[in-house]
Amino acid sequence: MFSGIVEKLTGVKAVERKKDFAAITLAMGGVKTGESVAVNGVCLTATKTGRGTASFDVMSETLKKTNLSGLKKGSKVNIELPLRVGDRVGGHFVLGHVDCTARIVSKKHEGKNCVMTFSVPAGHSKYLVEKGSIALDGISLTIFNIANNGFSVALIPHTLKKTTLGFKEPGDDVNAEFDYLAKIALKAGR
Numbered sequence: 001m002f003s004g005i006v007e008k009l010t011g012v013k014a015v016e017r018k019k020d021f022a023a024i025t026l027a028m029g030g031v032k033t034g035e036s037v038a039v040n041g042v043c044l045t046a047t048k049t050g051r052g053t054a055s056f057d058v059m060s061e062t063l064k065k066t067n068l069s070g071l072k073k074g075s076k077v078n079i080e081l082p083l084r085v086g087d088r089v090g091g092h093f094v095l096g097h098v099d100c101t102a103r104i105v106s107k108k109h110e111g112k113n114c115v116m117t118f119s120v121p122a123g124h125s126k127y128l129v130e131k132g133s134i135a136l137d138g139i140s141l142t143i144f145n146i147a148n149n150g151f152s153v154a155l156i157p158h159t160l161k162k163t164t165l166g167f168k169e170p171g172d173d174v175n176a177e178f179d180y181l182a183k184i185a186l187k188a189g190r
Contacts, residue, residue: 004091004140012075025055038080041138043096091140092133101173114155127178135177
């Protein structure tokens with residue numbers, strides 16, 4: 001389990017495409033084989049570690065449902081290590097189980113801050129809650145201005161500088177994980 005507070009932005013060292021999966025190697029240390037890491041919000045297991053690198057096998061289903069399929073050598077990704085019992089939850093509970101990709105519709109700078117608007121595939125907007133949480137590329141953010149199949153989030157300079165959202169542009173896709181508590185409440189209300 002994660003909290004959506006990105007620890008660092010790191011680079012992709014290699015992507016090796018296999019028949020049913022891809023092996024992705026990142027520039028990062030401090031991870032042991034078998035440990036979980038959120039990579040752009042996707043919970044992955046380290047399959048190999050080396051000096052300053054960690055590799056992850058990404059199955060075909062994950063490649064189909066996330067933006068990890070577009071990674072190549074030199075791409076940047078958000079990294080978060082899992083919560084430990086007793087850690088503060090600075091964002092919200094994030095499982096690392098991406099629901100869909102959201103497309104950036106607009107990116108408007110307002111001074112040093114930024115408002116980004118996203119669209120989600122039909123059928124997913126039921127999970128959008130005004131002033132509720134969402135994880136975009138693993139970043140815990142607050143939703144506002146829900147309309148049709150879209151919503152907006154506001155970004156502070158720190159988020160723009162330290163995460164993938166700083167260099168993403170309209171037309172780009174980000175991984176979206178809707179708030180687990182909102183999904184449970186929706187299911188309970190049926």
